[in-house]
Ligand SMILES: Nc1ncnc2c1ncn2[C@@H]1O[C@H](COP(=O)(O)OP(=O)(O)OP(=O)(O)O)[C@@H](O)[C@H]1O
């Protein structure tokens with residue numbers, strides 16, 4: 001057994017044969033090495049290498065059998081290890097970190113995250129960090145045109161990289177102050193998808209040093225972020241991806257946009273149940289601030305069918321999230337909102353849309369900051385009228 005044999009061993013392990021095949025080949029080589037005088041010295045080195053390989057195989061077999069257990073949620077594969085020395089912001093004056101989430105697609109997560117960010121920045125003078133965690137980039141594509149930019153210069157991938165540095169990440173955010181004063185955007189693009197799949201796989205295999213579910217929290221809970229922003233809005237993809245799980249682990253609250261049609265109540269119930277299991281053992285998870293009905297048919301009333309769906313959701317919330325409510329202000333299907341996608345904030349482009357998001361924003365502010373906190377936060381608004389006409 002010499003260097004070239006060890007190289008062959010590693011090659012076999014990395015190739016189709018897998019570690020188990022490589023070890024049985026190495027065992028056979030060891031038997032023949034022990035019988036030959038000249039190879040006896042190499043046998044000790046090989047025995048040590050074999051012991052290590054055995055350990056690796058045992059570890060991989062253990063991982064494989066756990067992964068094959070259908071009852072196991074792969075997002076709870078390893079025990080939680082939140083970042084040391086940091087904790088989720090809490091208390092009256094603390095920033096709120098809010099995920100817009102629904103595992104059902106096309107319900108208005110991105111639209112509401114962007115336009116409510118505009119409400120909090122312009123009507124309440126808050127510094128908002130708007131984060132696009134979906135590789136589709138809906139929020140990025142809508143917000144960048146508002147500051148006359150076509151493409152982002154940064155990528156949300158940096159937040160999840162092994163060599164991430166919170167100070168550098170926060171220093172490189174997209175400046176959207178021209179549209180929302182004091183606010184910033186963390187943009188995403190399609191290359192996020194393969195990146196997050198690979199990182200998830202490495203974590204399952206025990207190949208990362210940290211708990212990758214808390215990489216976003218590591219930057220968002222840092223002093224730098226908490227001092228700079230009053231509010232963080234996270235646009236979460238409609239799938240339990242690495243970024244979605246990170247968003248939920250980092251968030252203080254979540255908001256559920258939904259339609260009021262026949263297919264929408266069950267996904268909410270499924271999601272709330274899934275969150276309960278996921279966050280049992282993961283530090284509690286975020287609190288549901290409430291549900292927003294979007295794309296309703298008529299303004300300002302609900303049709304009978306929509307009202308029935310609303311009551312079903314109220315019932316679901318009572319079971320799973322007793323403090324959460326469905327907000328009074330629903331968002332109707334409006335052409336000015338649809339047409340703004342990819343062009344800028346509807347909040348800037350339509351007075352009527354702005355009135356809807358302001359009214360909804362008032363309710364959400366109260367759910368996030370309490371009645372008193374919401375009032376204080378609205379004392380120093382930017383000039384929303386002027387900002388609206390500028391865009
Ligand atoms: N109130 C509304 N009036 C008109 N169009 C709307 C409204 N809300 C959302 N839309 C449009 O509906 C589509 C889906 O909205 P959006 O992208 O915000 O949903 P989403 O939940 O983020 O979707 P996904 O699950 O794919 O991320 C978009 O084309 C958007 O412009």
Ligand SMILES: [Mg+2]
Pocket residue numbers: 109110111134138235237
């Ligand atoms: Mg979206």
